[in-house]
Amino acid sequence: MTIELRGINKKYENKVVLDNITLTLREKFSTILGESGCGKTTLLKILAGLVTPDNGEIMLNKNKLFSKSEKVNLRPNQRNLAMVFQDFALWPHMTVFDNVAYSLKGNKEEKAAKVMDALRMVQLEEFAQRRPSELSGGQQQRVSLARALAPRPKVILFDEALSALDAVLREKMQTDIVQLISQTDSQAVFVTHDQHEAMSMSDQIIVMEKGRVSQIGTPKEIYEEPANHYVANFIGKINLLEKDVLIRPEFVHASKGDSKHLHRIFRVLRSQFTGNCYIIHGEVDGNPWLFYSETPFVPGEQCDVYFEEQQLIKIGGY
Template sequence: MADKPRLDVDRITCRFDGRDVVRDVSFTVRAGEVMCLLGPSGCGKSTTLRVIAGIERQVSGAVRADGITLSDEQVHLPPEARGVGLIFQDFALFPHLSVAQNVGFGLKGNKAEIARRVHELLERVDLAGYGDKAPHMLSGGEQQRVALARALAPRPRIMLMDEPFSGLDNRLRDGIRDETLQLLKEEGTAVVLVTHEPEEAMRMADQIALMRDGVIVQKGAPYNIYNAPADKAAAAFFSDINVIRGAVQGALVDTAFGQFLAPGHPDGTEVEIVFRPQHVKIDFDRGGRGPNPTPQDGTPARGIVARARFMGHESLVEFRMDFDGGIVKATVPAVFLPKPGTPLWLTVRRDRCFVFAKKR
């Protein structure tokens, strides 16, 4: 069936020393799609990848490829029988083999067929003419592309990538990521990418599964994950955040920026209102008389500049608010460095604020 997922991870749980390191994790990936497992170190991302690869065995749940069970509580195909490619941070090229021999390692068929496949892949990763070179003669970016070509050589249905770009120079990383993504999509490969970098996930993924403490806390397209976070920690994982606190009365919360709606929270509930620095609007023109806000901006609040610094593509300004002495950060896409002590009026985009019950 055309709509059948290439990879189906169905409620897998993996346990080490009596502790669940991955618990009830489920997601699907279609041919040509990139699923990113995103989260901090130790959250279960790499273990999930190893279960899919067959390197670790789950205690419950199933892994299927094109509807065929690779592993469950009874079945466990070995890694080499799964049709799965692996790329890790350590490219693990064979130092005693040439580039061409590395790419062709493990391929079956006659020599002419293998040579054609190797030549095709080296051209596609822009390394034509490098076949006779030894791995130590290549740069980090070139070694990464050889590792990619080797992983793609047997035409795997599924590619598993564990922090594959973290060892690359920042100047090379974006280009190599984009080239890799294009090649994998052209091959129709279903990709599971593990990373702890939100920017990398947003750049590469069609779907993101945000993991924490062995479970998926939120799953969806990058735009939705970013703009509708499941909780405060999910919002903070993608960017700096501001947090103001209050108690609900009559489904409303009083703050320096006026009242916020808090539907679904009973009276007396302590809540945290979360918003990003780029959604704080600064009044540049009124000299302390306050801005003329639109309805979605809410009530203006006065803050005193505590610190301002230029970050290369934007300015970050920190304010100490008159209302409660709390700090609010704002970003401006230009050079804007007001002196400490300068009073300015701020508003916050109501449609860019998230209200969460305060966790105890």
């Protein structure tokens, strides 16, 4: 399946929210990653048909969902997409069963089979007759997931769908969602501001900054070859060596191994205990640096830190 956005623009009261977005989403699981306010929800709503862009075209395979020039604008229910929201968006007065059945087509038996199928996928078939208020947050989110899965849409859009869940449940749901999607014929477009979530779930990440696409790539490409300083900073921690040359903290060590040729003098400011290691915060040539260590360092202490040439990230150097 291919979702194509071409030249999508959106302004609200003269404020540019999306600036000429051109994107092709082909992977099973794509994630749009960016800070709050960068336009992620607006982009997802434009895909879903809930917001109309000022310009551009949207294609799903060979179907035109939107074209400004050709005056095409399919309604949300004609687009073969489903959406999962952060706040679940369930009807409080309806049972789980009726919430999932709500937008399904077909006769009563067909609908019931689709509902129970979807509830089975999210392991909630015993909860069909409950109301949302009688479920935990995680269960409510699984109901909204079942509601999205039930019509077997071509694409499922997730808008910060796990942000309301606590950390442990959230990690479990990240794994569950990727697995569920892999069992369906649907493609996922997932929106988040959380880089760890994006990294751990996605085949492809689209990094957005202020209404524009900064970089598209696999999690590994984006981490190892960030297109600019914004992406490098946003996806993990960095130490600045010189203009446009960076090193990730995991490649910096206080001991000189066999192959570590480069070194700098590191002035320790603080050792932060995290459970499995210490993060040593400090300074190199006036830039804030950090690295990981099994033992703490004393504030004020100076030490040599070592790293390898081949681990350097050169912005714009690829």
